Amino acid sequence: MEGSAVTKGKYGVPLERSDYLELPPHPDHCTEDNFSEWVARHKGQRLAADLFTGAGGLSLGIQEAGWTIAAGVDFDPRALETHAHNFPGMSLPMDLGDPEVRDRLVALLKEAKIDLVAGGPPCQPFSRAGRSKIRDLVRNHGRDPQDHRKQLWQAYLDVVTRVQPRAVLMENVPDMGLGDDFAVVRIIEEKLEDLGYATQVRLVDAWHYGVPQHRKRLILLARNDIERFDWEPKAERDVTLREAIADLPRFDVKARERVGARELPYQEPENPSDFIALMRAQAPTGSIHDHMTRRVRQDDLEIFSGMTSTTLYSQIPAELRRYRADNFTDKYKRLDWDKRSRSITAHIAKDGYWYIHPEDNRTLTVREAARIQTFPDRFRFAGTRSDAFRQIGNAVPPLLGKAAAAAVAPVEGVESGRRLAPHWRSVRQELSDWAEAARDRETWFHYPGPEMKSPQAAVMALLSGSRLRANELRGIMETMRGKKGVTARLFEQLLGQAPTVSAREKLGRLKPLVDDRYAWREANQYDVPEALGFKPAEEALYTLLLGDQDLLLITQGVLRVGARVNDSEADRTNKLTDGRVNLIRLVGAGTNASLRMAALRVIGNEYCTAQKPHCSLPNRKCPLLKHCLGKPAEDDLYSVSFGDDAAGGLT
Structure with a gap:
């Protein structure tokens, strides 16, 4: 790492700042000034824009799924340099929180026929008290100069609203939804449906699509050509760490010595795994880039050498620990060759203790982390080693991005801009009508009103x-x-x-x-x-019945309704994640969201019972019956006369 800056510090190794990797732009790169000419050269191609692009993990997945990247937008100069090197089109340094900057971007994108707008906007959950204001803001005009920097998902939605692409792809971590009852997601869905898009929200395990790590992501898809989202079949088995990185050069690690380099010789394996063959596609023969990581302290070398993949931090000799074992139960983690990696996050830029190599006494290299995120070996990262780690940890795994993008691929012969009437919107309207009718009868007390x-x-x-x-x-x-x-x-x-x-x-x-x-x-x-x-x-039910906050009331009965309508098992497994995703399709957002949530509580308590559900009662039936994909067979139904109690709202 020629040109590295090395200083002495208290950490037991030289504090080393690696060389800066400067990358030239892609041969088909363009700027704002010549974007019109670029568009003319790419007439007839399927174009995509990636907002909040980072290094371009999602961009790469979209490209592999058949789109040409027309624009990537971010505010991180290192990530933009990476993006500009690896992709055609524009890589724009823009703060999309600024409405005037968004105006400039929208004007540019309207010069092209953008088929797909994608991105992973930062989505800070907001309190229940603020949901009504935010919802109205998004529905009515979507632009708040007082709050634009905090809620960048509004900026993303504003661009989508004005560009009106055929398809939309939004990615984020599941905590975005869990932090506020999926309120942000539901509001975005409602706005997209108002614009005539069909939508789908999924929590996706990345390993199902070839990513060799534990990683769950929230994907929101929308399209206005056809109401269908065809995902690839899930992988039958996961890719192990051995299949992902075992071909990369190994190191005889010694304390305080450099580990790896910008470029090293590479021996192509005779029988590479399918994953390795994919990663090596179009990579330079006989060499590997960015296979480097931090120096190792003497005490860390002792710790690493005594660890297996099952060793807990509390089992490390006390004299070698630098952190409290009760507070840092998993501070150090050696990975297992025959399992998936733990999720690669931006924290890897600060230290690699969560990512100790399965055999070598060191942490993962930049190239190993990139492989685990499914960046191929031809993909380079601008900046220092820490810059590269941060970009990799923040990225969407390209193989996951490819799977999500493929689910909104255009259908031959079907035109966009059709202003669809989405299925789930119709279901929610029927549920609202049923609940309003029940509220007008003597069982008013089960519903907000x-x-x-x-x-x-x-x-x-x-x-x-x-x-x-x-x-x-x-x-x-x-x-x-x-x-x-x-x-x-x-x-x-x-x-x-x-x-x-x-x-x-x-x-x-x-x-x-x-x-x-x-x-x-x-x-x-x-x-x-x-x-x-x-x-x-009790507080949750009280708040729901007041009706002015779009909360999800999570009970076993409600989860059961959501699971049966969606034909899933999320009332028994992954209740708080996949179970909630099932619910948001039925609850939605907007004026009647609380009313629908209350209706689901009634249905879960009185119709959709665990054993022998009462799908039909005398003179009444469950309003979701015709939409229920998991409804039981007739022999499993319980038939009984409830008389007047069948008027809705039994307890």
């Missing part, structure tokens, strides 16, 4: 775990109907109506707010759960 205020929601939340008959619950809630608070007289009346000791005890918890006329006002309604000591499930 005009008569459901803080006192009514509190009583329902308190009684949610009681095994009351439908007529018993109905009687109590009729007593609460129209009440603006809980007076001492009403409190005694409710206790007198309680049919069981358990119900009386639950209603007795209202006592702290009896005769408190201020506590029940709308301005104070979200203080009620704390004042009454609500448990998390």
Whole structure:
């Protein structure tokens, strides 16, 4: 690593800044000034734009799936240099949080016929209290100069809205959804559906598409030509670390000595794995680039030499540990040749202790990390070694990007811009209609609506775990109907109506707010759960019934409905991830999202039971029955007459 800067530090090895790899632009690179000429040369090709592109993992996947990259946009100069070297078209340094910059980008993209807009915008979850404002903002105009830097997904959606490509591909980590009940995802879906796109959200395990690591990503797809998303079949087995990197040169590691180099001799294996053959395609014969990593400390060399793939940090000799074993249970991890790697993240740029080579006493090299992310050996990364690690860790694995892009490939003979009426939008509308009809009957108290205020929601939340008959619950809630608070007289009346000791005890918890006329006002309604000591499930139901926050109410019954309608097993496995994705297709976003969520609770409790579901009741049937892909056979249904209780909202 000629030209490296080396200084001494307290870490036991020279602190080394590697040489800077400067990369020339791609031969078919262009700028804003000559983009029109570039477009003319590529007339008839399927063009794509990648926003928040980073080094270009998603761009590479899209390219491999049949598109030509017309533009990549990012704010990281190192990543843009990498992108400009590896791809044709423009690599633009733009802050898309700035509306004027977005205007410039949209004007450029409108010079071409952009078929696909892709990207992985940073998506910070936002609080429930802010969801209504954000949702209205996106629906109405999508541009907020006061908040544009914090919520860059709005910038992404703004570009999509104005460019109107045939297809959209958005990628992010699952935590984007889990942090706020998938509110951002649902709002984006709603906006895309308003524009006439069919959408699909999936949580995808990258190893299903040939990526040799544990990595789960959230993929949102949209298209306006046909409502179909044809994913490749999942791989029957995963690619192991041995199949991914065992051909790369090995090192006799010594403490404090350099490990690897920018370029090393490479011996092509006689019988390469399919994965290695894919990685070596178009790579220079007889050499390997960027096979280098950090120097190794003396104490780390001792630690690494005593580790296997199952060694915990707490099992490392105490005198060699630099971190507390109780706080850093997995600080060091030696990888296993015969398993997948752990997920490569940007943290690898800071240290490689999570990624210790299966045999060599060192951490992974840049090239090994790139291979595990499925960047082929011909792909180079601009900047220093740390720059390369960061770009690799932040990237979408190209093979995953290719699989996602292939699912929105154009269909021959089908034109875009058709303004589709998506299936799930129709399902949600039917569910809303059913819930509105049920709310207008005597079971109003199961749903958010005009008569459901803080006192009514509190009583329902308190009684949610009681095994009351439908007529018993109905009687109590009729007593609460129209009440603006809980007076001492009403409190005694409710206790007198309680049919069981358990119900009386639950209603007795209202006592702290009896005769408190201020506590029940709308301005104070979200203080009620704390004042009454609500448990998390009670608070969730209370909040849902108030109706102004798009939360997901996660119960076993609701998960069961989502799983059966989608014909999945997510009510039994991956409940909080895939189970929630099933739900968001039914709940959606917007004015009636809370109403649909409440309806799913009723359906899960009363129709879609675990054994012998009541898909059809006398004079009523489950509103999702005709859409239910996993509905049971007739022999598995339970037929019974419920009389008047079949009017919706049984308990």
